[in-house]
Amino acid sequence: MEIKEKLLIVGCGKLGQKIGNLLSKKFEIIGVKRKKTNTDSHFHIMELDIFNNEFTKTINSINPDYVIYAVAADKQTEDSYRDAYVNGLRVTIDAVLPCQNTKHFFFISSSRVYGQQTDEIMSEFTKPLPNDFGGRALLDGELLLKNTTLSSTTLRLSGIYGNTRSHMLRLAINPEDWPGCNRWTNRIHEDDICCFIFFLLDKIKVTPLEPLYLLTDNTPVPIYDVLNWIRMELNLIKYEKISKEKQDGKRLISKIIPGLNFDFKYSDYRNGYSSIVDYNKRIKL
Numbered sequence: 001m002e003i004k005e006k007l008l009i010v011g012c013g014k015l016g017q018k019i020g021n022l023l024s025k026k027f028e029i030i031g032v033k034r035k036k037t038n039t040d041s042h043f044h045i046m047e048l049d050i051f052n053n054e055f056t057k058t059i060n061s062i063n064p065d066y067v068i069y070a071v072a073a074d075k076q077t078e079d080s081y082r083d084a085y086v087n088g089l090r091v092t093i094d095a096v097l098p099c100q101n102t103k104h105f106f107f108i109s110s111s112r113v114y115g116q117q118t119d120e121i122m123s124e125f126t127k128p129l130p131n132d133f134g135g136r137a138l139l140d141g142e143l144l145l146k147n148t149t150l151s152s153t154t155l156r157l158s159g160i161y162g163n164t165r166s167h168m169l170r171l172a173i174n175p176e177d178w179p180g181c182n183r184w185t186n187r188i189h190e191d192d193i194c195c196f197i198f199f200l201l202d203k204i205k206v207t208p209l210e211p212l213y214l215l216t217d218n219t220p221v222p223i224y225d226v227l228n229w230i231r232m233e234l235n236l237i238k239y240e241k242i243s244k245e246k247q248d249g250k251r252l253i254s255k256i257i258p259g260l261n262f263d264f265k266y267s268d269y270r271n272g273y274s275s276i277v278d279y280n281k282r283i284k285l
Helices: 012-022 052-063 078-094 131-147 167-173 190-203 223-233 269-281
Strands: 006-010 028-033 044-049 065-068 104-110 152-157 159-161 185-189 212-215
Touching: 006 012, 006 052, 006 152, 012 028, 028 052, 052 078, 065 078, 078 104, 078 131, 104 131, 131 152, 152 190, 159 190, 159 269, 167 223, 167 269, 185 190, 185 269, 190 212, 223 269
Parallel strands: 006 028, 006 065, 028 044, 065 104, 104 152, 152 212, 159 185
Antiparallel strands: none
């Protein structure tokens, strides 16, 4: 019987569970979640708070081969962000460092670290200049991990979307709620996040990984275009909205991922949201 390598996922919310469900085909997955509620997982999830005294002992006993840190902030407050992306990450790093089997540590970060407003394309090679507490906490977490002795990779995710994330569908239906500014927006489908991590865990067997990947679909687009595309898929008429302000936001493109042997399932918002609309129509039947 084949002995699977152990992969520890710290933070098993919607994304962490989806990652674990896909990777459970290849790894023995152990998840850690502060409160084990509303789980739809195909793997074992332990109810354990990172700041519990038992956390370090538990991680040491697991002795994972790989770690994915996918904790999300509970609230939009500075304390919540620092607990999730700095303090909690530090505790996890300290718990993993003595583990003899650990080969690589993945940190799920966010494109929120790019706080600058510019018309220029930004990538992995752009120095991030966070402009709020969330971006600063995320960048501090990235630097914390980078300065350890662990072999590690940070994944900066742009706006996550997927079948069960229906905010943009609701927004498209209600144009009176559209933002006043037709800002640039960047997305990555949750299925592509999971598949890319699966790809990296194969790639690491033969070649070292980059310390940072910007995980976005490389199709930055004005948000009104996305919303009107969704309206078209919902058989609603196009809504002509005039932006009250000069278009702002940020345009993100990965300069690294296109050079890899990896293909996105959802290469832009059109096929991504078409799939989501189809899914939501099916579940309502």
